[in-house]
Amino acid sequence: MENIAPQLYTLLVFMVVGSIIAIETKNLLSAVISVSAVGFALSIAFLFLGAPDIAITQLVVEVLVLIILIRGTILLDNTAIEKGRDTLAMVASLIFFGMILGFGALIFGSTGFPAFGEPLMRVSKVYVQTGLPATYAANIVASIILDFRAYDTLGEATVLFASILGALAILRRTGKAGEEVVSA
Amino acid sequence: MTVYFLCVVLLTMGLYCLVAKKNIVKKVIGLVIMDYAVNLYLIIIGYKKGGVAPVVERGMNSAMLERFVDPLPQALVLTSIVIGLGVLALMVAMCIRIYERHGTFDMSQISKLRG
Known part of the structure; x- marks a missing residue:
């Protein structure tokens, strides 16, 4: 496998979208299933990155994570989140984390960090x-x-x-x- | 570089979920997403272009050993994944106990946790 960048980008975008669904959905069971889908995509990404041991471990652990999280949510009757979200806290934290992202991009882009594919x-x-x-x-x-x-x-x-x-x-x-x- | 950036985006989304959400199961999910992001980041750092999995096969010479991806982050992430599972079990156990005690997952409704 010479160039894995397209597969890796596809999986990463899938993981980001799955994480957004897991974070923003109103039902706890949907959130658990979405985060588990992110974990399985991560396992496939490990296979592409030349780490079969990690991929197998991640697969097994992901099944256990799904079981534990479902045990934590589904047997309890109050699993829907009915309250509206706090707009001020959301906007403030989004601005804050946007600043973290910006500074992180500056640091990783400017210093002598090894590029992708050259460890x-x-x-x-x-x-x-x-x-x-x-x-x-x-x-x-x-x-x-x-x-x-x-x-x-x-x-x-x-x-x-x-x-x-x-x-x-x-x-x-x-x-x-x-x-x-x-x-x- | 874009791969690293997407990993940091994933980490930041997990951090946002951990800080801004009120439901404690949502906080646990945020921590799990951060765990995934850090593991993926470490494996991506060790990837070599055109690299193969670090398993020695019969008849390999030292030039083929040069094509291996970095095995050290893989060895560290392997145990980190399993530790993530243990920590998740601990957190879900706490969530179940909090639900039995207070009847809700919402942080703002659990009056005994108020400072």
């Missing part, structure tokens, strides 16, 4: 050249996350464990201290 790869060159002889893993991404930067992966697994533990603690019906008080 620096100062660190990754070592990984690509020595990945197979040093770790015997044909997939360089796997050799990085499980060997070269395994401590990063360990830390991120800790974050994942902590967040799931927090979700379980919030969703738990009865506390342990309450039971002890009742039995004593």
Whole structure:
């Protein structure tokens, strides 16, 4: 695949439109479905960008995101948003974020940021050249996350464990201290 | 450069949804959109023109290794996606508890959160 720019632009415009629908729609279920469509488009974009591992992970995670968000919205009866929007807050935040966009475009356009399609790869060159002889893993991404930067992966697994533990603690019906008080 | 700009547009839209919307599920959706934008941005930074996926196959010489896209952002984004899922589960759990306690998703109607 030599020139992926048309496919990438199509997917990005689709993602932007899907995000606008997800943000501005009045029904929470439509918003959840729209943000999930954005996620699936993101998965296809990862495939075009030469990242099949990321694409597969994004696909699986996206299905789980859809399930979790629907569980959070559909079983509750008050899912429609009936209140009108606050015009002053909307205009003020749009102006503010427009300024953020403008300054971001100035910074990225003027400094020596690498152009699209020409990464620096100062660190990754070592990984690509020595990945197979040093770790015997044909997939360089796997050799990085499980060997070269395994401590990063360990830390991120800790974050994942902590967040799931927090979700379980919030969703738990009865506390342990309450039971002890009742039995004593 | 336009690709980067579209990513920043996506990020800004997520930020707007996070700040300006009153519904807490809408805020969660804004955070998810920001997550997508940052992940896509990091992968796009590592893309090389005409690049292939960084998987070594039998019979590849070192000149073909030069065509690989940058594997380092991919390795970092891979775990970032999964962490995004964990954080989303935590936030939705909080949303469900707030709904059970107050009967609404609207921030302005939850009087106990008022400062």
